[in-house]
Amino acid sequence: xxxxxxxxxxxxxxxxxYRMALHLARKPEEADxxxxxxxxxxxxxxxxxxxxxxxxxxxxxxxxxxxxxWLFAIxxxxxxxxxxxxxxxxxxxxxxxxxxxxxxxxxxxPPVWDxxxxxxxxVDGRLKSAIEDLKEEYREVLMYWGVDGLKYRxxxxxxxxxxxxxMSRLHRARKLLADKLMSDEQVVDxxxxxxxxxxxxx
Amino acid sequence: MTDQHNHPEHAQENGQPMxxxxxxxxxxxxxxxxxxxEELDAYMAQNPEAESQIAFEKAMKDCCSRAMAKxxxxxxxxxxxxxxxxxxVSGPTPAVADSDADAYAARIEASNAQTRSSSFWSRxxxxxxxxxLLMVVAGTLIWQSxxxxxxxAPEHFTSTQATYFDRVSxxxxxxxxxxxxDKAAQNKLVNHDIxxxxxxxxxxxxxxxxxxxxxxxxxxxxxxxxxDCSVPSTSRSGHLRFDATNPDGxxxxxxLFISPDPGLLPMQEGVTYPLNAKACTESGARIxxxxxxxxxxxxxxxxxxxxxxxxxxxxxxxxxxxxx
Numbered sequence: 001x002x003x004x005x006x007x008x009x010x011x012x013x014x015x016x017x018y019r020m021a022l023h024l025a026r027k028p029e030e031a032d033x034x035x036x037x038x039x040x041x042x043x044x045x046x047x048x049x050x051x052x053x054x055x056x057x058x059x060x061x062x063x064x065x066x067x068x069x070w071l072f073a074i075x076x077x078x079x080x081x082x083x084x085x086x087x088x089x090x091x092x093x094x095x096x097x098x099x100x101x102x103x104x105x106x107x108x109x110p111p112v113w114d115x116x117x118x119x120x121x122x123v124d125g126r127l128k129s130a131i132e133d134l135k136e137e138y139r140e141v142l143m144y145w146g147v148d149g150l151k152y153r154x155x156x157x158x159x160x161x162x163x164x165x166x167m168s169r170l171h172r173a174r175k176l177l178a179d180k181l182m183s184d185e186q187v188v189d190x191x192x193x194x195x196x197x198x199x200x201x202x
Numbered sequence: 203m204t205d206q207h208n209h210p211e212h213a214q215e216n217g218q219p220m221x222x223x224x225x226x227x228x229x230x231x232x233x234x235x236x237x238x239x240e241e242l243d244a245y246m247a248q249n250p251e252a253e254s255q256i257a258f259e260k261a262m263k264d265c266c267s268r269a270m271a272k273x274x275x276x277x278x279x280x281x282x283x284x285x286x287x288x289x290x291v292s293g294p295t296p297a298v299a300d301s302d303a304d305a306y307a308a309r310i311e312a313s314n315a316q317t318r319s320s321s322f323w324s325r326x327x328x329x330x331x332x333x334x335l336l337m338v339v340a341g342t343l344i345w346q347s348x349x350x351x352x353x354x355a356p357e358h359f360t361s362t363q364a365t366y367f368d369r370v371s372x373x374x375x376x377x378x379x380x381x382x383x384d385k386a387a388q389n390k391l392v393n394h395d396i397x398x399x400x401x402x403x404x405x406x407x408x409x410x411x412x413x414x415x416x417x418x419x420x421x422x423x424x425x426x427x428x429x430d431c432s433v434p435s436t437s438r439s440g441h442l443r444f445d446a447t448n449p450d451g452x453x454x455x456x457x458l459f460i461s462p463d464p465g466l467l468p469m470q471e472g473v474t475y476p477l478n479a480k481a482c483t484e485s486g487a488r489i490x491x492x493x494x495x496x497x498x499x500x501x502x503x504x505x506x507x508x509x510x511x512x513x514x515x516x517x518x519x520x521x522x523x524x525x526x
Contacts, residue, residue: 007287009272010287011283014275015274018275018279019270019273019274021276023270028276032276032279035283036282036283036286037276039283040284040286043287127265127269128270131266131269142266142270143267143270145231145263146263146266146270147266147270148266152231167224170227171223171227174227174259177262
């Protein structure tokens, strides 16, 4: 691909890459550094020569292998390489078990929602706060899924994990958010939510 | 069953049903196959509430999208990236000094220069396969060399401890012998300032290393250099070489291998342990091991006791000698 075209295409996704970097790093200054490193890597001459846009011709955002997915993959790799370098300390036992359980397959059904015409705007603030409390790996899949509308398979390719892991992380993330909302009685009342019993689920 | 089996595609391939929760969420995400749609329809016919569960998931997705959709890239950062690209693009182009952006780009490029070019092995599938085969053969040979013959580890060691004892002893002795040669040492032990070397490894290990006391050792032991190493079962490790002269005038080298303690040798802090490994008998070297502040120290020396003691003293090794 020609350099000028490549750069233009890459810059079109700058907002999405920055958003992802910010949600991963949490701190604006770290997100800045992350984005700069992503683009510094992307703009290397050898990289540009090798890059092949595999997205659908009529929709640059679709499918895997497109510029956006490719930039996300670089962002993911750079961020987690830094994390690994920074966190070479033993993991607490309870954290270890939480980590292990996070990869289990979802088996709890979503809550039942009785009202379809409710305005969700007023719970956005609570949700935002709950999202901030999620671990990076959950926020990351949530971002790809919720904001960028990526499919499970595309997310799996970007973060280089099995599809089932994407599903379980997504499930955990959604469940943590739902639990957070459900823990607020006012929200539960407002939304008309209730959880199904296990018998009902089966 | 692995979690992957429950993915819509895999579940269908394997003829296994997805659990209902996964089916509902996959439906809300538009990830169901035709077959699974039928399965879901059948379920929903008996469980009308499922529709509201799917609606909840969709609403949650929209809500997440709204909550996470902002912010956009700040103008200053955008300007830097645009400057790095060197391309004229449409959209916001705030003013940032070109020289700053160029300097940043140059710095990034320079810092990544070592990893920029693809490796020789990755350029062709055949070469990649050959490299993989070579690694398997090498791994097998290493494993065999480590497994064959009786272990020299203490009898009360577990098999894991005994294996590590032999591996780490062999490694440090061989690496010590290799780096007694100045040419090999110069390639590996590139840091010749002991304080810098200690600071470097303290940062790498995220454990404070004991600062060596070279002042009192002046004239007896000199620091040759330090560099990265690959002590078995450690993610990062270092090799420090010291030079000394025996009373009879012969020149000798001592190697100190440092790494975050993997905990595979039963050592207590405050005690120095001689490791009577087979590798030592064969090479005439001796190994002393100790742990301090989460860092494992392995000293290899062919020197006399007093010389080893001097280096241990420099490194603040415990004076109590124990049996492992």
